[in-house]
Amino acid sequence: MSEIVLNIDGKEVAASAGMTVLQAAQQADIHIPTLCHHEKLEAYGGCRLCIVEVEARGRKSYVVSCLYPVEPGIVVRTRSEKVDKIRKVLVEELMAHAPDAPELVRLAEEYGADRHRFDKETSFCVLCGLCVRYCDEVKHKNAVGFIENGAVREISFIPEIAAKECWSCQECFTLCPTSYAQAAYLLTEALAFPGRREAHSHAHAHATPEPERRVIPITPVAATA
Amino acid sequence: MTMLKLNSAAELEALRAKILAGRDPAKPCIAVCAGAACDGMDSAAVACAFLAEVGRQQLGERLELRTTGCHGYCERGPNVVVTPGEICYFEVAPADVPEIVAATLRGEVVERLVYHDPASGAKAVHMNEVPFYKHQTRLLIGDNPKIDPMKIDDYLAVGGYAALIKALTEMTPDQVLDEVKRANLRGRGGGGFPAGSKWETTRNAPEKIKYVIVNGHEGESAAFMDRAMLTGNPHKVLEGLIIGAYAIGAQRGFMYTRHDMPLLEKHVRNALAQAKEYGLLGENILGSGFSLEVELHFDVGIFVSGESSALMRSIEGNAPEPRPKYVRTSVSGIWDKPSNLNNVETWANVPQIISRGAEWFTSIGSEKSRGTKLISLSGNVVNSGVVEVPMGTPLRTLVFDIGGGVRDGKTLKAIHFGGAMGGSIPARLIDAPLDFDGMSKLGAPIGAGGLLLMDEDTDMVEVARYLMDFLTKESCGKCVPCREGMQQMLQTLTRLTEGRGRQGDLELLEDLVEVTGLGSLCALGKTSGDPLKSMFRYFRPEYEARISNQAANQAADQAAAGSGDTK
Structure with missing residues (x-):
C-alpha cells in the first residue's frame, strides 16, 4: 500500500491508499465526531457529523470524512466556523427527536447547540442505522430494518426473525446512541410474540441460563478531552 | 412479416430502401397523437373511430392511419396531423372523424378544426403556421408525428439507425467520442455536465466491464418531455445508447424508467425486442464485431431513484439510496464498474451529432449551451x-x-x-x-x-411550502440534513402559510438552507433549498410581510386576550 501524505489541521499525516480521511485522522489521534460510524461496519455517511472542510486542487468543499478517500496533498480542516455550524444544526435537528441522548448532549455542549431550537418530536430514534447495519453486516440476520422513507422513516424489528434471533443476541442494544433499539425490540416482543420470559423459564429452567449481554464498545466515541 | 437478422450495414440500407419503396409520400396519412395528455383526453377513441371509418369505407388503399407518440401541443389535444401538408387538427372528437376522412380524401381541410388565433380569429392550417409550433426547432421531437412507436420500420423510414451505421462502419470509438466532445453536448438531465467528458472518463476507467444507462426516470415535477421522447420515439434514444456504448466500450446497457407508465414500458420493451430481432442489439451488431445487450429496469416509485447513484443501487437490486460520489459513478457505478449514465434527451441527441457532425450541432444554440x-x-x-x-x-x-x-x-x-x-x-x-x-x-x-x-x-410562500412538502416525502431519509433539515423547513414554511410565523423564521430558514445544502449526501438534499434561495433573492418582501403581519397580529391577539383577562 502506497503512503499518502495529507494535511489535517495543520499536521502532516501519513495514510495508506484506500483509507478514509476519518481513518487517517483517528490514526493521528485527531478527533472527528461521529454518530453512525462503527469500525466493524461499512461506512454509511448518514449522520454527517464527521463533515470536514477539504481543500483539493485549489477547491474547497465539505465532505464527510468517513467516506472521503485520502488523497496526496489535500488539506483537511476538522473544525472551522462552517463545519461547526453544520454540526451544531445537525445536533439541534437530532435533539428534536432524542433530546437527552448522552452523545447528543455532549455534542450540544461542544458545538453550542440549542436543544430547544426545533419543536420536539420525540421519536427517540436518530436513524443512525447502527442496529440495522450491524444486524445485517455482522450478524447476517436482518432482524431489524428501515421502513418508510424521508421524515417518516423508522426502524422496525421483523417479528418472525426477531422472535428467533434477538433474545440471544441483543448486541445492537448497546450500539444504540439513544436506547431506542432496545425499546423497539421489547415493543415488538410485547406485540408479536409475548410470553418469552415465561416460556423461557419453563422450557429452560434447568438448561441454558439467559445469555450474558455482550457489550460491543461503540467506537470511536473516544471522549473529547 | 418475418424478419431476419441484418448482418451488415448494406443489409440495413437495403431494408430501408424496401420500406421506403413500399410507401407513397403522396398517400394521405392521418396521425393520431397517443401521448400522455392526448391519451388522457381519450385520443384512443378518436383513433378507433378513424379505424372504423377506414374499415367501413374500405379506404385502406387510399389512406394511412398511424397512432403516434406525443406531438407536443398537449393543451389542444387530442391532436391529429394529416400529411402531406402537416395539417393540424385540434381537440378532435370521434364525431369529427368522418368529416376529416372525407376532407382528406378530397385534399381539403376541415376549417373548423384547425387553429384559430384566440384574439384575431386568424386561421393556421399547417404545422409550420401554428404559433405553438412555428417558433420551435423540433430536431428531437419533430419525428414523433411520423412514427408509430411500435414500428421500427417507421423509424427506419425517417433515416433511423443511419447514425449507428456511420459510427460502426466509418468511425472508430475514439472518433465517435471526439465528435460528441466537439459537439459540446451537455447533459440534459439537470446538471449540464459535458456528456463527452463523462463518456471519456468511463472509457478510460481501468475496469474492462462497463455499463451505459439511460436515465428515463424523469421524476422532476412538471417535467414530461422525456416521457414524450422515450414513449414516442424509443428507437432514437436506443440508437444514441448503442452509439455511446460503442464509443465507451460498454458491453451492457440499461434503460431505467418508472414503473407507472404502461405505454412507455410497452413501447420500450417492443423497441428492444425489434432492435434485437434486426440485429441492432445483441452479438456482433451489423457484422461490426461490436456487441451490446440492453435491459429495461424499473424504479420502485420513489423520486430519488432518478439520482444517478441511487438509480445504480436500484439496478443492482438494492434499495435506491444514494451513495456519495467522491468516486464518480463513471469510474465506479453499478457493481462498482464504470457506468455512464445520461438522460433520455442527452442520448436522443447522439444520433444527429454523428449523422450531421459536431460543426452542425454547435451552430445551433448559445455559445456554451449547444443544440x-x-x-x-x-x-x-x-x-x-x-x-x-x-x-x-x-x-x-x-x-x-x-x-x-x-x-x-x-x-x-x-x-x-x-x-x-x-x-x-x-x-x-x-x-x-x-x-x-x-x-x-x-x-x-x-x-x-x-x-x-x-x-x-x-402565493410564493405557498409555492415554496408545496415544493418542500413534495421533497420531504421523496427524501430517502438516510442522511440527517436532508431528512431532518427539510422537515424543519417544511414546518417553518407551513407555519408561515398558516399565519403562525415567528420572528426569526427567515433566519432559521436561511440556516437550514445552508446546512442542508452543504451537509446532505446527494443532490436531492443539496439542492432542496434552491427554490427558497430564489424566493429570498427575488420575493423576500412577500416572506417578510408574512412574518411582520403575523407577529403583529399575534401580539395584538395576545394583548386583546390579556386585556380581556384583567376585566
Missing part, C-alpha cells in the same frame, strides 16, 4: 405542452410566442424552472436566454426542463 432543449411548458400558461427550442432562446419566446402567455388574461408573476429543486425568477427577467449557465446564475437552473408559469395570484 436544442426540450421543455415541458405548464402552470398558468395558455398552451401547455412539450416544446423544443434552440438553447439561448429568450424565455419570452417560450412563454408568449409559443406558450401564448398567461391564462385568463392575468399578469405573469414568476417563471419557475427545474421542479422541486429548481428556482423561481420574477417576470421582469423574461428576456433571459434559455441557457444552462445563465439560468443557473439567475437562480432558476433549467434542470431537466420543466418550465412552470405562475400568474399574479400566486
Whole structure:
C-alpha cells in the first residue's frame, strides 16, 4: 500500500491508499465526531457529523470524512466556523427527536447547540442505522430494518426473525446512541410474540441460563478531552 | 412479416430502401397523437373511430392511419396531423372523424378544426403556421408525428439507425467520442455536465466491464418531455445508447424508467425486442464485431431513484439510496464498474451529432449551451405542452410566442424552472436566454426542463411550502440534513402559510438552507433549498410581510386576550 501524505489541521499525516480521511485522522489521534460510524461496519455517511472542510486542487468543499478517500496533498480542516455550524444544526435537528441522548448532549455542549431550537418530536430514534447495519453486516440476520422513507422513516424489528434471533443476541442494544433499539425490540416482543420470559423459564429452567449481554464498545466515541 | 437478422450495414440500407419503396409520400396519412395528455383526453377513441371509418369505407388503399407518440401541443389535444401538408387538427372528437376522412380524401381541410388565433380569429392550417409550433426547432421531437412507436420500420423510414451505421462502419470509438466532445453536448438531465467528458472518463476507467444507462426516470415535477421522447420515439434514444456504448466500450446497457407508465414500458420493451430481432442489439451488431445487450429496469416509485447513484443501487437490486460520489459513478457505478449514465434527451441527441457532425450541432444554440432543449411548458400558461427550442432562446419566446402567455388574461408573476429543486425568477427577467449557465446564475437552473408559469395570484410562500412538502416525502431519509433539515423547513414554511410565523423564521430558514445544502449526501438534499434561495433573492418582501403581519397580529391577539383577562 502506497503512503499518502495529507494535511489535517495543520499536521502532516501519513495514510495508506484506500483509507478514509476519518481513518487517517483517528490514526493521528485527531478527533472527528461521529454518530453512525462503527469500525466493524461499512461506512454509511448518514449522520454527517464527521463533515470536514477539504481543500483539493485549489477547491474547497465539505465532505464527510468517513467516506472521503485520502488523497496526496489535500488539506483537511476538522473544525472551522462552517463545519461547526453544520454540526451544531445537525445536533439541534437530532435533539428534536432524542433530546437527552448522552452523545447528543455532549455534542450540544461542544458545538453550542440549542436543544430547544426545533419543536420536539420525540421519536427517540436518530436513524443512525447502527442496529440495522450491524444486524445485517455482522450478524447476517436482518432482524431489524428501515421502513418508510424521508421524515417518516423508522426502524422496525421483523417479528418472525426477531422472535428467533434477538433474545440471544441483543448486541445492537448497546450500539444504540439513544436506547431506542432496545425499546423497539421489547415493543415488538410485547406485540408479536409475548410470553418469552415465561416460556423461557419453563422450557429452560434447568438448561441454558439467559445469555450474558455482550457489550460491543461503540467506537470511536473516544471522549473529547 | 418475418424478419431476419441484418448482418451488415448494406443489409440495413437495403431494408430501408424496401420500406421506403413500399410507401407513397403522396398517400394521405392521418396521425393520431397517443401521448400522455392526448391519451388522457381519450385520443384512443378518436383513433378507433378513424379505424372504423377506414374499415367501413374500405379506404385502406387510399389512406394511412398511424397512432403516434406525443406531438407536443398537449393543451389542444387530442391532436391529429394529416400529411402531406402537416395539417393540424385540434381537440378532435370521434364525431369529427368522418368529416376529416372525407376532407382528406378530397385534399381539403376541415376549417373548423384547425387553429384559430384566440384574439384575431386568424386561421393556421399547417404545422409550420401554428404559433405553438412555428417558433420551435423540433430536431428531437419533430419525428414523433411520423412514427408509430411500435414500428421500427417507421423509424427506419425517417433515416433511423443511419447514425449507428456511420459510427460502426466509418468511425472508430475514439472518433465517435471526439465528435460528441466537439459537439459540446451537455447533459440534459439537470446538471449540464459535458456528456463527452463523462463518456471519456468511463472509457478510460481501468475496469474492462462497463455499463451505459439511460436515465428515463424523469421524476422532476412538471417535467414530461422525456416521457414524450422515450414513449414516442424509443428507437432514437436506443440508437444514441448503442452509439455511446460503442464509443465507451460498454458491453451492457440499461434503460431505467418508472414503473407507472404502461405505454412507455410497452413501447420500450417492443423497441428492444425489434432492435434485437434486426440485429441492432445483441452479438456482433451489423457484422461490426461490436456487441451490446440492453435491459429495461424499473424504479420502485420513489423520486430519488432518478439520482444517478441511487438509480445504480436500484439496478443492482438494492434499495435506491444514494451513495456519495467522491468516486464518480463513471469510474465506479453499478457493481462498482464504470457506468455512464445520461438522460433520455442527452442520448436522443447522439444520433444527429454523428449523422450531421459536431460543426452542425454547435451552430445551433448559445455559445456554451449547444443544440436544442426540450421543455415541458405548464402552470398558468395558455398552451401547455412539450416544446423544443434552440438553447439561448429568450424565455419570452417560450412563454408568449409559443406558450401564448398567461391564462385568463392575468399578469405573469414568476417563471419557475427545474421542479422541486429548481428556482423561481420574477417576470421582469423574461428576456433571459434559455441557457444552462445563465439560468443557473439567475437562480432558476433549467434542470431537466420543466418550465412552470405562475400568474399574479400566486402565493410564493405557498409555492415554496408545496415544493418542500413534495421533497420531504421523496427524501430517502438516510442522511440527517436532508431528512431532518427539510422537515424543519417544511414546518417553518407551513407555519408561515398558516399565519403562525415567528420572528426569526427567515433566519432559521436561511440556516437550514445552508446546512442542508452543504451537509446532505446527494443532490436531492443539496439542492432542496434552491427554490427558497430564489424566493429570498427575488420575493423576500412577500416572506417578510408574512412574518411582520403575523407577529403583529399575534401580539395584538395576545394583548386583546390579556386585556380581556384583567376585566
